[in-house]
Amino acid sequence: MTASTATSGRVATGGHPQRWLILGVICLAQLTVLLDNTVLSVAIPSLTTELHASTSDIQWMINAYSLVQSGLLLTAGNAADRYGRKKLLALGLALFGIGSLTAGLAGSTGQLIAARAGMGIGGALLMTTTLAVVMQIFDDSQRVKAIAIWATIGSLGFAAGPLIGGVILDHYWWGMIFLINIPVAVIGLAAVLKLVPESKNPKGERPDLLGALLSTIGMTALVYAIITGPEHGWTSAQVLIPAAIGIAVLGAFAAWELHIPYPMLDMHFFRNQKFVGAVAGAILVMLGMGGSLFLLTQHLQFVLGYEPLEAGLRMTPLALTIVVLNLSGVGPKLVMKIGTAPAVAGGLTLVAAGLTSIALLGGGTDGAYSGMLLGLVLMGAGIALTSPAMANAIMSSIPPEKAGVGAGINGTLSEFGNGLGVAILGAVLNARFAALVTVTATSLPAALAAASGTAERQKIADAFATGLQTSQLVGAVAVFVGGLLAAALLSRAERAERRAAAANGAANGAASGSAGGSANGSEPAGGSEDPVSAA
Template sequence: MTSPVPAPRIPEAVHRRRWAILGVLMLSLLIVVLDNSILNVAIKTIATPAPTGLGATQSEIEWAINAYTLVFAGLLFTAGLVGDRLGRKKVLLGGIAVFGIGSALAAESGSPTQLIAYRALMALGAAFVMPATLAVLMNVFEREEQPKAIGIWAGGVGLAIAIGPITGGALLDHFWWGSVFFVNVPIVIIALVLMAWLVPDSRDPRPGRLDPVGVVLSVVGLVLLVYGIIKGGELADFTDTKVLATILAGLAVLTGFVVFEKRSDHPSLDVTYFRNKVFSAAMSAIALVFFALMGVTFFSVFYTQSVRGYSPLQSGLLMLPLAAAQMIFAPRARLVVERFGNRATTTAGLVLIAATLAVFATFEADTPIWLLEVVFFLMGTGMAHIMTPTSVVIMQALPREKAGSASALSNTFRQVGGALGIAVLGSVLAATYRDGIEDKLGLLPPGLRDTAAESVEATLGIAEKLGPRGEALVAPANDAFLHAMHVTALCGTGVALIGAVVTALFLPGRPPAGQRDDAEPELVAAAE
C-alpha cells in the first residue's frame, strides 16, 4: 500500500508568494545595513562646522557610530525572543517603523548629541528587524529551498555594503548631510506597505524567556567601557582618573554580566558555549577582524577626503573594491575551505588583512591611488575567506538545535568587535594626532587650540576660517594625521596577527572527506 504524500508545512497561499516575501525581507535588511555603509562616507561632512555639517568632534563621530552598534548588539538576542513571543510580523513592522522615525529625526539633528541619540533609536528598530527577517524566511520556505533563500538573503548584505558608500557620496554631492539618513524614510514607507500586504505572521509555540537584567548589564558595561576608551583618546591620557574609573567600571559590569548569565536558567548569552575552544577561537577571529577593519574604515575616510581632497562620492567609489572582493569571493570561499581546511583558510585571511594594514601604514599624501584600491580589494578578499570558514566552524561546533543562537551570537560579536575597534583605534588616532599637532598651534588664540587639536578636520576647519593666516596649519595637520594613521594601522596589524595566531592554534584543520557533505547545510545557513 502506497504511503500518503505528506502535506507541505507551508500554506499554499504563502508558498506561492514566497519569493515576493523574500524581496520585501531583503528590502528591510538592505536599509538597516545600508545605513552604516552610507554613514562611512558622511563622517567627514558631519565633522565639518555648520552649516555644512554639525561640527562634530572625532569622539562625537565615534559615538554616532557606536551608539548604533552597541544598542543593536545588546538587543539582538532579546529582539529575537520578543519576535518569537509576540509574532515576527508585528515585531518586523514595529522595528522598521521605529527605524524610519529615528532616520527622519537623525536627518534633522541640530547637534552631535541629538544625532547620537537618534542613531541609538534607529538601532533599537534595527535590532528587531534583523532576527525577524531570517525567522520569517525560515517560515515561508520549505526545507529544501531554505539554503537558496538564505544565500540570496545574505547577498543583500553584500549589495548594501557595495552601494552604500556610492549612494551616500551621491547624496552628499547634491543635498545636505542629513540626506544620508532621510533617504531611509521613503524606503521604510514602501517596506511597511509591502510587509503588511505580503508577509504572514508566525510565532514560536514555546518561546524562550526574556532576560532583561542580562540585556541591561551587557549594554551598560559596553557603554562604560567604550566611553572610557574614547575619552582617553580625546584627552590623549589613558591614565586620567575618570578615564581609568570608567573603563574599570565597564569591565566590572561586564564581569557581573558573565557571572549572572552563567547562573541564569534563561540567559541571553549562554556562556557555556565558550567552553568549546574551537567555538571560542572562531568567535575571537570574527571579533578581531571587525575590530581591525572598522577602525581602518573610520580613518580611511579622513585620509581620502581631508588629506587627498576627494569628494564624498569619489570616496565612496574608492571603497568599491572592498565590497566587490567580498561579493566575488564569499560565495566561493567554501571551495577553498574544502581543499585546505578551516584553519589554513582563516589564518591566511587574517595574515592577508594584517599585511594590507601594514601597507596602509606606509601611505603618504601622494601615494598612487591605485595602490589604495589594491589594498582595499585585498582587504575584502581576506574578509571573505575569514567570515565563511569561521561561520561554518561556529555552526558545526554546537548542536544543530542551537543554530539560531550560534548565528545571533556571531552577529553580536561582529558588532561588538567593530564598536571596540572604532573606540580603541579611533582613540589611538585621536591621541597620536593631538600629540603631533599641539606644538604647531601656538599662533592660535588659547581658546581655539584645544578645539583644533581634536581632529584633522577640526584643524583644517579653523585654518579655513583664518584665511591666509591659517594656510600654515594645513601641511602640519596633514603630516600629523598621516603619522597618527600609520600608528593606528600598525595597531590594527597587531590585532589581526593575534587573530591569526588564535585561529592557527585552535581552529580545526581539513575535515575528513566523509564529513564534508554533512556540513553543507550548516555552511550555507551560517553565511548570513
C-alpha cells in the same frame, strides 16, 4: 508541528520554497540598517550649518544610533527567539521607518538625536532577526551561500554609507539621507508579513528580564567607552568609569546566566572551540576593516585633499571585491571546498596583507593610490572568504531554537570589533603622530587649520601619514597572528566533530546490525542487509 517551531517553513530539500525571494527582502532591510551606521558622517557640515549643531551634538547624532543598537542586540535576539522572529522583524522595520521619518523632519539637534536612538532600537531588531530567519529558511546545502550573500550586503552597507550619503547631499538637503529609508521600510514590512514564515523557540522558556537588563547596561557602557575613547583620551575618567562599569556589569551578567536554569545567553557556548574560534575571527575581521576604514577616510580627505564623495569613491574597491566574490559564488564555494578553518586562516591572512600594502605602498602623502587600491582589494577578498565562514560557524554552534541569540552575538561582535579597531589603530596612530610633531589641537583638521605655513602643514600631514602606516602594520600583525589562533581552534573543533560523527555512525551501525541479527534468529548480522556494509 505548528509554524511556531524552529524548523517551520522548510521543505525536504534546499529549504523554504520562497527562500531566495525572502532573502532578497531581508538583505534590503539589512542594507538600510547598516548604511545608517556610516551615512551620517558626510552630512556633518550641513548639520552644523542648518541645525547649528555643536561638536558634542554631532557626536551624539552619530553615536546614539550605534550605542542603542549594540546595547540591545542580545536582548533583541532573545526576544525574537521567544516571541517570534517574524513579529520582531516586522516591528523592527516599523520602528526603523518611524525613526527615519522623525529624523528626516527633525527641526533641532535634540529631536534628531532622539530619532536616531529610536532607529537604533529598530536596527537591533532587524540585525538579529534577519540572520536568524536565514538560518531557518535554508538547509545545510545552501546555508553557507545564503549567509555569504547576507554578509556581503552587510559589508556593502558598511563601506558604501559615505558614498551614498555624498551622492544624496549633492542633490538634496540632509534630511533625505533618512527619508529614503521610508519606502524601503514600507516595502520590506509588506513583504515580511506576506512571505516570511514565523519561527520561534518551541520550548517557551521564561523571559530572563534581569539578564536582559544587565546585558543592555553592560554592552552600552562598554561600547560608549570605546566610542568616546579617541575624543576624551583612553586614561580619562570619562572613558575609564564607563569601561569599568561595563566590564563589571557584564561580569555580573555572566555569573547570573550561569546561575539560572533559563539563561538568555548560555555561557556554555564558550566551551565550544568552534564557537570561540569563530568569535575571535569575527572580531579580528571587523577590527581590521573598521579601524582601517576609519583612518583611511581621514587620510584621503585631510591629507590628500579629496572631497567626501571623492574619498567615498576611492574606498569602494573594498565593497566591490566582497560583492563580486560572494555574489558570484566564489567565496561560498571555496569555504565549502576547503573548510571553515582554512577559509578563516587564508581570509585573515589576506586582510593582514591588505593592511600591510596600505601601510607600505599607499599611506604616504604623495597622493599615490595604487598601493591603497591593492590593499583594499586584498582586504575585500579576505573578508569575502572569512565573514560567511565565521557567521556560519557561530550560528551552527548554537541550537536552532536559539538562532536569534546567535544572531545577536554575531551582531554584537561586529559592533565590538569595529569599535576595537577604531580604538586600537587610532591610539597607535595618535601616539606616533604625537611623537613626531607637537600640536595643541585635538584633531588633525584643527591641527592643519592652526598651522602657520605650508611647511608646517606638510610636516603635520607627513606625521599623520607615518602614524597611519604604523597603525596599519600593527593591525596587520594582530589580524594575522589572531587569525592563525582562531583557525587552530576551528581546526581542532572540526576534527573533534568528525571523530564524534564517525563514532556515532559506528555505534548506530553496530546497534542496527545487532537488532537485525536478533530479529532473524541465528542469521549473521553481516548479511546483505547489514547497514554498516551498506553505508
